[in-house]
Structure formats: structure tokens, C-alpha cells
Amino acid sequence: MTGGGAQSRWAARLMDGFAASGVREVVVSPGSRTTPLVLAAAAHPELSLVPVVDERAASFFALGLARVTGRPALLVCTSGSAGAHYLPAIVEASLGRVPLVALTADRPPELHARAASQTIDQAHLFGGHVRLFIDLGAAPDDRAALDAAASTAALAVHAARTPTPGPVHLNARLRKPLEPPRAARAEAPGPSPARGWPAVRVADPGAVDALAAALADSRRPLIACGPGPLAQTSLRAAAHELSRLAGAPLLAEATSQLRFTGADDGARCDAFDALLRSAAWIDNRRPDLLVQLGMPPVSNGWQRAARALEGVPLHVASPSGWCDPLGRAQEIVESDLGPLLASVSARLRDLSGAGAPHERRESWRAAWRLASREVLRRFARETDRDDRPLTEPSAVVTVTSELPEDSLLMLGNSLPVREVDAFCPGTLARIGVLHQRGASGIDGQVAGAAGAAAASPADAPGVTLLVGDVGFAHDLGGLACAAGLPVPLVVVVLQNGGGRLFDLLPIGERDDLRPSFERYFLTPPELEVSAAARAYGHRFERAVSARELAAQMREAHASAGCTVIEAVVEPTSAARLQHELWRIADEVATESGAAG
Numbered sequence: 001m002t003g004g005g006a007q008s009r010w011a012a013r014l015m016d017g018f019a020a021s022g023v024r025e026v027v028v029s030p031g032s033r034t035t036p037l038v039l040a041a042a043a044h045p046e047l048s049l050v051p052v053v054d055e056r057a058a059s060f061f062a063l064g065l066a067r068v069t070g071r072p073a074l075l076v077c078t079s080g081s082a083g084a085h086y087l088p089a090i091v092e093a094s095l096g097r098v099p100l101v102a103l104t105a106d107r108p109p110e111l112h113a114r115a116a117s118q119t120i121d122q123a124h125l126f127g128g129h130v131r132l133f134i135d136l137g138a139a140p141d142d143r144a145a146l147d148a149a150a151s152t153a154a155l156a157v158h159a160a161r162t163p164t165p166g167p168v169h170l171n172a173r174l175r176k177p178l179e180p181p182r183a184a185r186a187e188a189p190g191p192s193p194a195r196g197w198p199a200v201r202v203a204d205p206g207a208v209d210a211l212a213a214a215l216a217d218s219r220r221p222l223i224a225c226g227p228g229p230l231a232q233t234s235l236r237a238a239a240h241e242l243s244r245l246a247g248a249p250l251l252a253e254a255t256s257q258l259r260f261t262g263a264d265d266g267a268r269c270d271a272f273d274a275l276l277r278s279a280a281w282i283d284n285r286r287p288d289l290l291v292q293l294g295m296p297p298v299s300n301g302w303q304r305a306a307r308a309l310e311g312v313p314l315h316v317a318s319p320s321g322w323c324d325p326l327g328r329a330q331e332i333v334e335s336d337l338g339p340l341l342a343s344v345s346a347r348l349r350d351l352s353g354a355g356a357p358h359e360r361r362e363s364w365r366a367a368w369r370l371a372s373r374e375v376l377r378r379f380a381r382e383t384d385r386d387d388r389p390l391t392e393p394s395a396v397v398t399v400t401s402e403l404p405e406d407s408l409l410m411l412g413n414s415l416p417v418r419e420v421d422a423f424c425p426g427t428l429a430r431i432g433v434l435h436q437r438g439a440s441g442i443d444g445q446v447a448g449a450a451g452a453a454a455a456s457p458a459d460a461p462g463v464t465l466l467v468g469d470v471g472f473a474h475d476l477g478g479l480a481c482a483a484g485l486p487v488p489l490v491v492v493v494l495q496n497g498g499g500r501l502f503d504l505l506p507i508g509e510r511d512d513l514r515p516s517f518e519r520y521f522l523t524p525p526e527l528e529v530s531a532a533a534r535a536y537g538h539r540f541e542r543a544v545s546a547r548e549l550a551a552q553m554r555e556a557h558a559s560a561g562c563t564v565i566e567a568v569v570e571p572t573s574a575a576r577l578q579h580e581l582w583r584i585a586d587e588v589a590t591e592s593g594a595a596g
Contacts, residue, residue, distance in 0.1 A: 008180035010139035011040035013146050014172075017153025017193045019046040022071045023101070025455070027062040029055045031078020033105035033118070035178035036139075038076060047074075050454065052447075054477040055082050059089030060444025061481045063098055064451020067230055067434055068408070072099035072160040072168075073451075079106045080118035083125055088443040093167040094129045096438025097229065097320055099160040100167040102126075108138055108175045122171050131166045132159040138173045147190040158196030164321065201319060203335035203343065210331055211291070211315055211340075212347035218289035220364050221248040224272075225256035226297040226323075227437040228337075230408075232257040238341040239293070243267040245348045247361020248289075249368035251276075253297050254411060254420045255435040262405065262430030267365075270425040271372040274585035276301030281589035282308065285367060290314040293337060296325050298417060298437065371588050376425055378584045387545045391573035392496065393423040393581075396466065398546045399492050399567075401428045402553035404461035410434035410449045412467035413442050415501040415574060416494065420466070422581060434463070442471040446478030446491060450562070453482070453489040462488030462557055470499045472532075473525035479536040482562035490556040491538075491564045492549075493529055496571050498522030503575035533564035542566045 014037070018026075026041045026049045028034065041047050052058035055077050062073035077083050083104040093100040107119040124133055134152060152170075160168045215221055223243055228235075239258050243250040244267065251272040252258035259268060275281045282305060290312055297303070306314060306326050316324050317333040317340055324332060333340065379393075388394075396419045403409055409431050411417040417435060434452055436445065449465035456463065472493045482489055502508050502521045510517070533540040539556070541563065543549035549567055556563035 005181050006141040007036040007139040011036040013149040014153050015040045015044045017150030021154045021157035023074050025065050026074045027058045028076045029058050033078045055085035057447040057477045059086040060447035061451035064448040065455040066098050068452045068455035072101045075102045090126045090129050090167045092438045097165045099165045103170045106173045108173045130169045132168045136172045151193045154193035162198035201336050203333050203340045207333040208343045212344045215246040216351040220287045221289040222287045223248045223291045224251040224297050225258050225293045226295040227255035228294045230432050240267040242345050247365050249365050254433050259426040260429050260431045269368040269372040271375040273299040273301035274581050276305040278585045278589040284593035292316045294318050374588050375585050390569045392569050393577050394546045395567045398549045400424045403429045405430050407461035408432045408463045410465045412445045412471045416466045442474050445471050446475040447481045450481035453485045456487045458486045460487050464490040466492050469495050473527050488557045489562045493566050495566050495568045498524035500574040529566040538562040540564050544568050
């Protein structure tokens with residue numbers, strides 16, 4: 001060991017390995033113990049550093065970067081409690097299948113268990129939430145061990161990407177002196193690490209045959225698509241073709257990437273959640289097969305129907321493992337969806353001969369599609385663009401319809417994601433949808449949107465975050481990540497007086513629990529949104545009507561940088577108008593039954 005010189009050479013090899021494996025963004029938080037790592041990353045010509053003071057914001061910012069680029073971002077933080085702030089983002093990355101590498105600096109072994117400052121046990125800090133943990137130990141000084149650092153970095157990136165994308169944790173035990181010597185000796189370049197290729201999971205032919213046969217034998221199938229990564233936009237044509245061949249309505253959530261095509265493609269049933277909540281509709285249009293593509297849908301209507309339709313087979317196909325929280329699937333296929341959809345469609349063509357769906361199945365699909373259109377048409381009066389006070393539906397419809405083509409919409413948890421599903425047809429926009437539906441928490445939503453914007457090329461149309469007032473208040477620190485963005489970032493805060501999702505839950509209907517409900521569940525932030533935005537140097541607007549909100553959206557998307565728009569909505573409009581939507585669905589279902 002030769003002090004700072006050895007550590008600096010070792011850190012440089014480590015960064016060589018990250019860069020050679022495709023890492024380009026390094027998100028660093030300040031601290032002394034990271035000195036060799038940060039200096040090595042800063043000196044590397046292929047790495048770009050982003051400093052973020054708050055480690056929690058930094059980790060969600062890195063998640064946003066990775067969601068857009070598809071490659072792991074590298075997180076670097078100092079020792080002690082700093083790395084613990086990564087945990088929420090690590091959990092989201094694990095469950096959301098987002099590649100991420102966390103590199104935590106640590107004190108050397110001789111300082112542990114001795115009450116040394118900023119020293120905690122960082123081994124397996126994130127438990128089973130990471131795909132791989134490696135304790136890098138102290139920096140070595142022999143050539144073979146130095147060269148192995150690059151290979152270890154490549155291994156970490158590979159593990160973050162495949163077979164199931166997710167987070168990886170590396171822990172580096174660094175000793176003083178942390179700075180390199182003033183006259184560091186030149187090092188010959190080490191060997192390039194192995195190049196890792198991600199695995200492609202192709203379904204077993206028997207699984208393809210089973211799903212194709214089930215669809216071919218069915219006369220009333222449903223295909224539901226839950227949350228998926230941004231790359232899943234490439235599946236739109238394949239999913240619509242499978243829907244056509246099977247005669248199956250396509251129940252595509254906003255987060256599935258299959259909804260917002262900007263056109264009526266004849267496959268989607270956008271008001272499916274409301275229809276599935278209607279007992280009259282299920283009685284008249286009872287399916288005989290359920291197929292789930294990807295992660296479990298957020299839709300409560302789908303979950304209720306899947307439970308209630310006892311005896312109706314459920315087939316699950318997903319690249320993300322055992323996606324069956326209801327515990328009632330008959331077949332579960334773990335496969336990348338692209339090859340699977342193509343194989344099942346090809347098999348269906350073989351089974352049907354002419355490659356067209358049976359007339360009865362096409363009639364079944366058309367009935368769902370027409371009912372969906374009628375539900376949303378009757379409800380449209382609640383989302384008219386005029387100068388009436390904003391409601392939750394009119395706000396989310398206005399935001400969605402004003403999005404530039406091919407821009408990105410990030411949906412906050414818990415209510416915004418459900419409202420876009422409920423109120424926004426796929427014809428409103430042609431966009432990609434970002435989400436944090438892995439762990440489905442409200443952590444880091446502003447920072448995640450800022451990371452997505454930072455990862456966008458300068459000519460991209462930008463990112464819009466639709467977030468509730470509680471979610472916004474929970475991640476005020478994320479606004480610091482939104483400085484100097486190359487594209488527009490529009491943060492629309494639905495100012496509705498707290499966590500209005502609770503109004504839709506049983507506790508929200510209990511008058512006897514109202515005092516506790518308002519104080520401990522709604523938890524209105526009472527935050528001056530304008531002051532928060534301006535404190536971080538961002539533009540601010542306030543909208544009280546759909547017309548104002550539409551104009552502000554257009555202006556915000558006209559220039560790079562962050563604009564915060566506070567959309568003030570009627571506080572109880574979420575619950576009131578959700579119930580109105582469900583009433584309309586019942587009405588349409590009853591008429592459909594009488595007509596048929």
C-alpha cells in the first residue's frame with residue numbers, strides 16, 4: 001500500500017471499467033471519503049458528473065436518468081448514513097427493474113466498531129434489494145489486482161442489466177491520504193474488461209402454444225397491460241396485432257406504454273377500469289379468459305374483476321418474474337414480451353387459418369370498445385376546456401392533451417396515475433409514460449422527473465411531471481436537481497388539499513372518523529408552492545381554470561428549464577367525479593345489456 005497514489009490508480013481503473021461497460025452518468029454527493037472516486041470519475045473523458053447534495057434526491061435523479069437511457073447510472077456517496085439515503089431508490093429500482101449501480105465509500109476495517117466518526121457497517125446495507133453486493137476492500141497496489149478493478153466494475157454493470165435489471169451495490173474501503181500525490185506517475189492502460197451482453201428471455205415453445213391455444217379457444221378474452229418500461233413503446237404494434245387476432249379488448253393502462261398512441265387504433269378500451277367496476281357490465285359481458293401482460297395492473301377494477309371472476313382462467317406473461325399478487329393465475333410465463341407477442345400471434349395465425357379473428361370474438365371486442373367511448377363521451381362534459389374552476393379530471397385531461405408529441409409524462413403516485421387511467425383516452429397524446437410503480441411510493445418523484453429531463457437530448461420535447469401536493473412536498477429537495485436542464489421540465493402540482501386518494505377509500509366515508517382522517521390521512525401540506533419554486537430559481541405559474549392551465553403548459557414547453565405550475569382544483573372533485581364516472585359506466589352497461 002502506497003497511500004493516495006495506489007488508491008488513485010485503483011479508482012481510475014474502476015472508472016475505466018464503468019465507462020467501458022456503457023456507464024456515462026455519475027451522480028455524486030459531497031463527502032471527503034469519496035475523494036479518490038470522484039476525482040477519478042471527473043478526470044475520465046467518457047464520464048459526466050452531476051453533483052447533488054441530498055443523497056435521496058441524487059438516487060432518484062439517477063433512476064430518472066436510467067429510465068430514459070436504459071443504461072445504469074452510477075451513484076457515488078461518502079461513508080456513514082449517506083448511503084442509507086439511497087434505500088428508497090434502491091427498492092424502487094429493484095421492484096421497477098431499473099439498472100443502477102451504487103458505489104459507497106467506506107472507512108477502512110481498522111476504524112470499524114471503534115466509535116470512529118461517520119463509520120457504520122455498510123456491508124449488505126441494502127439487504128436483498130440488490131442484484132449483487134461486492135465489498136471491494138481496500139485499494140491494492142499490485143498490477144493484477146489493479147486490472148481486476150475494471151473487470152469488477154464491468155461485472156457490476158452486467159449484473160445491473162441482466163438477467164433482471166436492478167440495483168447493484170459496491171462498497172469501497174478507503175484510507176487516508178485520500179488525495180492523489182502532486183506528481184502522480186503515469187500508468188500504462190490496463191486491459192479492457194469483458195463486454196457483457198444482456199440475456200434475452202424467450203418463452204418455452206410449450207408456453208407459447210398454451211397461451212395461443214387458450215386465446216384461440218376463447219370467445220370472450222380480455223388482455224390487460226400493466227406498468228412497463230419506456231422501451232415498451234416498441235410493443236404497441238405487436239400488442240394491437242395480438243388483440244386483433246384474438247378478438248380481445250386491449251385494456252392498456254397509461255403506464256403500460258400501450259395507451260397513448262395519439263390515435264384510435266381499434267384495439268384499446270380506455271374506460272376499462274370503470275366498466276370492470278360495474279356489476280351490470282360484468283353480468284352482461286362476462287369474459288371467459290383473462291390475460292395479463294407485464295406487471296400487475298394498477299386498476300382496482302381489474303383486481304376486483306379478477307377476484308370476482310372465479311373459475312375464469314388467468315394467464316400471466318411478464319419479463320419480471322412471478323407477477324401474480326392475487327394468487328389465481330393458471331399459467332405464468334417469464335419472457336421478454338416482444339418475442340412472446342410475435343410468437344403467440346404467429347401461432348394464432350396458424351390456428352385460425354386466414355389470420356382473422358372469429359366474427360363473434362370481433363363483436364365482443366367491438367362491444368367493449370364502443371362502451372368505453374360512450375362512457376368517456378358522456379363524462380366529457382366534466383372536462384370541457386372553459387373558465388370554470390378546475391376539477392381533478394379537467395386538470396389531468398388538459399395537461400395530457402397539451403403534451404408535445406413524443407414528450408414524456410411522468411405520473412406521480414398515488415392519485416395522479418389513477419386519474420390519468422380513469423379520465424384520459426389514448427387519443428389525447430402520442431407520448432411515453434414514466435412512473436415509479438415498482439414500490440409505488442411517493443419518494444423522489446421530482447428528482448426522478450429531473451433525471452429523466454437531464455437524460456434527454458437537447459432537441460427532445462421535454463418532460464412533464466403530474467404530481468399531487470403531498471408528493472411534491474415530500475420531494476422539495478428534488479427541485480435542486482432541476483437546475484440547468486437541456487429541455488423543458490414542467491412540474492404540474494395538483495393542489496387539492498392533501499392526499500385525496502384516501503377520499504376514495506372506506507375510511508374516507510366514515511363521518512365518525514373525520515377529525516382523525518383530515519389530520520392524519522389527508523395531511524394537507526400547507527406549502528407555498530410559489531416560494532418553493534422560486535427558492536430554487538424555477539419559473540412559477542398558477543392556474544385556476546383549464547384555459548389558464550392549457551396556456552401555461554404551452555408556454556412552459558416553449559423553453560428549456562423547469563417551470564412549476566400549481567393547478568388549484570376543487571378539493572373533493574376527485575372522489576365526487578370518480579363516482580360520477582362509475583355511475584355513467586353502470587348506465588352504459590345497463591343500456592348495453594338491454595340492447596343486446
